[in-house]
Amino acid sequence: MKMFGKSKRLYETSKRHLASGVSSNLRSEMKPVPIFINKAQGSRMVDEDSVEFIDYIMAYGPQMLGHSHPAIVDAIKSQIEIGQTYGAQHKGEIELAKKITEYVPCAEKVSFSSTGTEAVQLALRLSRAYTGKQKIIRFDGHYHGWADTIAISFTEGEELSNYKNPKSSPSTAGQNVNALTDVIVLPWNDVEMLEATINEFGGEIAAIITEPIMCNSGCISPKQGYLERMRELASNKDILLIFDEVITGFRLGLGGAQEKLNVTPDLVTLGKAVAGGLPLSAVGGKKEIMDLVSDNTVYHMGTQNGNPLSVSAALASIKFLSRKNGHVYKNIETLTNKLTNNLEKLAEEYKIPLLINKQGTIFHTMFTSYKEVDTFYKFQQRDIPRFNKFTELLMAEGVAVRPSGLWYLSVAHTQKDIGETLDKIEKCFNKMKKEQ
The missing domain is CATH 3.40.640.10 (Type I PLP-dependent aspartate aminotransferase-like (Major domain))
Known part of the structure; x- marks a missing residue:
């Protein structure tokens, strides 16, 4: 099975009938191709090639409870x-x-x-x-x-x-x-x-x-x-x-x-x-x-x-x-902290200049030399091409993340998801290190 094969074919077909081939220009940013989803449940999406993704896009934010709760x-x-x-x-x-x-x-x-x-x-x-x-x-x-x-x-x-x-x-x-x-x-x-x-x-x-x-x-x-x-x-x-x-x-x-x-x-x-x-x-x-x-x-x-x-x-x-009284938010924040804390440790281990800004159940990752990003100017200085490459590698490993670097967690995410995600991130960091 060739990964993204059906999505690539569907995208080409879509462009013949649907302006730009996508229904929101933001989706065209996904690399190597905008993926076509067949079904989604909980924290996971399955594309038309039957590849399963741990989803941190969450429909760009709406899926607070996860897919098909x-x-x-x-x-x-x-x-x-x-x-x-x-x-x-x-x-x-x-x-x-x-x-x-x-x-x-x-x-x-x-x-x-x-x-x-x-x-x-x-x-x-x-x-x-x-x-x-x-x-x-x-x-x-x-x-x-x-x-x-x-x-x-x-x-x-x-x-x-x-x-x-x-x-x-x-x-x-x-x-x-x-x-x-x-x-x-x-x-x-x-x-x-x-x-x-x-x-x-x-x-x-x-x-x-x-x-x-x-x-x-x-x-x-x-x-x-x-x-x-x-x-x-x-x-x-x-x-x-x-x-x-x-x-x-x-x-x-x-x-x-x-x-x-x-x-x-x-x-x-x-x-x-x-x-x-x-x-x-x-x-x-x-x-x-x-x-x-x-x-x-x-x-x-x-x-x-x-x-x-x-x-x-x-x-x-x-x-x-x-x-x-909204206790579920604390559960999601606990998972978010586990993911971001360990992501920072991996970046340090692989000497990758990663910075994370976190807000409860949302966080933003960026490759930057700044130790603090507190203005839009500093945010604009991040290494966008390198991060795009990182998200493309993650997609190939079955982790869906926005190229902009904004991650969303949901009620449906689990400790297992976080563990698998960190393993896949380490594989991507290793590949990036070898390509330097």
Whole structure:
């Protein structure tokens, strides 16, 4: 059996019918080829060549309970027998909204959508409507979806002192360049730049949107006092603070990063881990802001918003995660610590310059000479080609990891998975050492 043989053939066929051959450009980054999966269960995926992979991509974050978890499967089966989507309300939406307001500190009311990109657009629209202002502050290296009004191209190799303020440029060809006119891009973790910008433009700024932890680019933590100062500055200037917790919501804990960091925003966007692998996102926030949707001041529409299948999966997932006051998170973190601690030891043994930034059940690995990566600039200096080679070697060993270096663990991962993964990592390190 030739590894990836069927995936290569299917990819070539797919490119004849499906634009780019994949349904999300991110998937084309996988080497040597975007793999085609036949089935997935727990912590494992099996491709069309019947090769089994220990999965640390976890659908780019949503599979908090692992693939095809019985609680999710049973909930969907029960729902699908009585209806898939109605174009009308159902009781599950009330129950799910109540659960989110129970666990997420800032959420007094919520609105449902299907993707993180949609949730961000609603949060921005609410901010502008509520404040009567137009400008938005966002940060270099943070990801808030691919809509024209917020997607930007990231800087490459610029020191913090080289940033110009304001600064924004489109992320892709075809993007409406005028859509970014009111977007100010700043370096994250730089409190002086933030203060200066708010002092200059404060009367025009509707919102600050930020990942509370910079998960997409290095799992970088906020510097001590940074988010607290951001919260203070926003409040003083009548600016809404939005936490994009599409990654961290229900993954770092039931209350997400805002509970973990003890900083409460005005609005939050949720997605990925909320619905056990099904498409569902949400915006939560203060009642007086969310009520702009209630009275149609802000339009919020979508045929699939709050669809019964996704809602049933979300309720099942949250019910499972909340057992014993969320004890399952501690179990996943224990496995994460075992994997990362031993990975660091192997890297040291093989003299590979590996750095790991870890946040609960998520961690980011990178090859870099830095002893600490606490800014996007430092993250951009990592050895990307060498890490791409490492992930390609891992794929050949049956371990699925994102080329970006972001790893996700789930309820389904086991001590056996960690042991096997470390053995396979050592094989890859050995190969890399011989090729030096």
